[in-house]
Amino acid sequence: MAVVHQKTRVLCAMMMLIFICFVMVVSRNLGQHKANIQKVRVPSNRFWRWWKWSDSFWNREQQQLDLIYNPILKVTPTNDVEWLPGWLNDTQALKPCDPDNRVFSQVGDYNTLPQRFQDFLLYMRCRTYPILINQPHVCDNRPFLLLAIKSLVPHFDRRQAIRQSWGQAGNVANRTVVTVFLLGATTSADHFPDLSGMLSHEVELHRDLLQWDYRDSFFNLTIKETLFLEWFSRHCSNAHYVLKGDDDVFINTWQIIHYLTNLPEVLTKDLFVGDVIQNASPHRDHRLKYFIPKSVFVGEYPPYAGGGGYLYSGSLALRLNKVSQQVALFPIDDVYTGMCLRKLGLVPEKHRGFRTFDVDKKYWKNPCVYKNLILVHSRTPQEMIQIWSWLVDPDLDCQ
Template structure:
């Protein structure tokens, strides 16, 4: 008897369920990527932001079970005995070092114990398949200690994973934060204006997500679109509601509840829509905040230092610095607000 004959003879005596596992497990391995790490959803395992989108973005009924934090454990440790008035979580990618530096030099520069209160920030990032980029991001974090990295490939199609990384990091590493702003590294944020909004809307923020919010938006069925969603992924005609991922604000209570309920909400690659699913399942609301702009607010002038502009999208690093250094008189604000 050859070794192959012996193999098939032994296999005949193996229980059916074990055979099924032997057959299915390699297939799952190929579909889900090179590591499971507790994930129970389709992780995109290549750094591909191009169109058409990767085939494994969708996984019916899959949820995010666990996320491994591999960098950024001690950002809030120094301030563990203090409440944090505001925690800013910023999406970034390895290559965007100039954008990060511009924010550190401008509106994030008072993020410890500045005049606007105790404000912390963290840049959220996944892994890169490029060893050089991984080394550089580690060296950058050694200097600034403000980068949180998760054990998943950094990709546009993993942005929902990145959001949940931020919420897990908040819950486990920076739990004293009272409010959380999720935004991107190309967004200008008027911190004084944001603090005023928090004071005004604090009662609503306990059970809502706030920013530039939308209701009854139709899913994009154009297969060539960056935001394409098939009817299999989402058969309903409209989304229940969501706030633009360019900047949304939530309380610690809302963030904790969203993180908890996400274990029961099937994965969806559009991160702001996914958060909207969680909000709707909780029975929470969407609150539109004045001054939040999901596009670039024009003209770029002293309005950026008034309550007229609290967030503005697609602001290049040099423009961030220009806004920060822009001389604006008190008389301008009085004239504008009148």
């Protein structure tokens, strides 16, 4: 009988031990399951913080565009973000080319700004203007180089000097070159005479003018830039390269073609070269041509090439056209182009052949100086023709 009781106690002890082990295993598995279904803990850093809305008008306009085009910024309001201010909703019903009356209240010193600035701010959102003169087939032969020259209607002599010198269209150094001149509209309000008759004759004679129906002014050069990029995308997207310049610069077309022909293919896609300006800030003196008030823009400018002229690839021109829709118009066109490049993650490259601030005056009459340069600013129509005659002279010896 004692043996039976002993066996029973041993059996009970074994069953109890098995039960305890079972409970421990189940508890451990449950703990692991709970650990596996826990929500991922987000680090408590503030990397994706919402920015502070700027007090300057252009910066706020750019912040709004960033909201539209940057999906990272399309967040839901939480306690961690400062959500949209009320003034942002006022733009929803605003037609882009109607006067933007918000500027009266949002730009504190609006009434004291120069008239050109007031006009720019009122129509800063407008990007669409009808084309008056077009050359839709000028690039049918897929040009190697497109010379796109900013000009004004009255500058007949400059355009003709360019046609007779460095802007000669056709076959240059066995490469196809096409030249177009970019014009806006001139009005009596800006004290321009009516030159429409002469312009019509010029169009018929040369077929190289592009004109849009907007007021051709210094602050509207940015409009000229965006309208050209749109035109390029529609009518000249097969051009390999673009030289964009003013009508008072001298350009060594031979040197451009030599430079591009010897350029490694890997560098052509993102090519953008010129006389690059870095670490520049807005001028705050209202007496200066490039004056930008703090009420309109704060911050430093991105690296940009001087607007006298710069060279870039046709493929980059197409991307600049697209990205320009994501950058608020700025009243200085070369700075604006630098902003568009930055939006693409690119930086313009400085090239010693671009002299937008001219060369030393003692070298002005030296033909060999121009032979090794790409662009010099500025030259009169007579000087352009003279310099070109030096360069095409077969007896010119610059050894």
